[in-house]
Amino acid sequence: MILSFCPGTPILSKYSAAPKIESLMAPPPIEVLALLLLELTEKTDNFGPKSLVGEGSYGRVYLAELDNGKQLVLKKLDSTSEQDTDTEFLTQVALVSRLKHENLLQMLGYCVEGNIRLLGFEFATMGSLHDILPGRKGVQEAQAGPPLDWMQ
Numbered sequence: 001m002i003l004s005f006c007p008g009t010p011i012l013s014k015y016s017a018a019p020k021i022e023s024l025m026a027p028p029p030i031e032v033l034a035l036l037l038l039e040l041t042e043k044t045d046n047f048g049p050k051s052l053v054g055e056g057s058y059g060r061v062y063l064a065e066l067d068n069g070k071q072l073v074l075k076k077l078d079s080t081s082e083q084d085t086d087t088e089f090l091t092q093v094a095l096v097s098r099l100k101h102e103n104l105l106q107m108l109g110y111c112v113e114g115n116i117r118l119l120g121f122e123f124a125t126m127g128s129l130h131d132i133l134p135g136r137k138g139v140q141e142a143q144a145g146p147p148l149d150w151m152q
């Protein structure tokens with residue numbers, strides 16, 4: 001493996017702990033907005049029950065309406081002890097931020113503050129297929145949606 005060092009990188013003594021390779025690399029550019037936790041907290045009523053739209057295996061999902069009138073779905077990822085490093089996480093955000101397809105919900109923003117991580121997506125007004133069949137996931141007393149015809 002060939003490692004190159006940038007000017008200004010301190011030379012390590014043989015006794016110092018070797019840094020992880022990934023901590024030396026900057027994440028690739030992210031093509032969506034960096035969102036402020038303070039604003040998202042305010043727009044979701046402190047991630048309260050009124051803003052909750054669902055729950056998946058990675059955490060709860062909230063709906064926020066921004067000052068420009070746009071609706072934004074926020075996935076608030078559960079923090080685990082085995083959380084990816086910020087660089088690993090931001091690398092994945094960068095990859096997803098570049099996925100653009102008419103059949104994919106577009107990522108619109110992200111937020112990383114301390115161990116809080118949020119991903120912002122377009123709002124799918126009908127929710128997921130799961131929401132339509134058995135009813136909204138993670139929402140108490142959720143009702144199943146109307147039957148779908150073959151074209152839907």
Ligand SMILES: Nc1ncnc2c1ncn2[C@@H]1O[C@H](COP(=O)(O)OP(=O)(O)OP(=O)(O)O)[C@@H](O)[C@H]1O
Binds near residue numbers: 061073126137
């Ligand atoms: N972009 C969205 N627009 C509208 N509702 C959404 C959106 N994303 C998620 N939801 C709601 O939040 C729920 C949980 O979504 P999430 O993507 O976190 O998990 P999932 O993929 O449904 O389930 P799992 O993570 O367990 O596989 C969905 O079932 C849906 O009700």
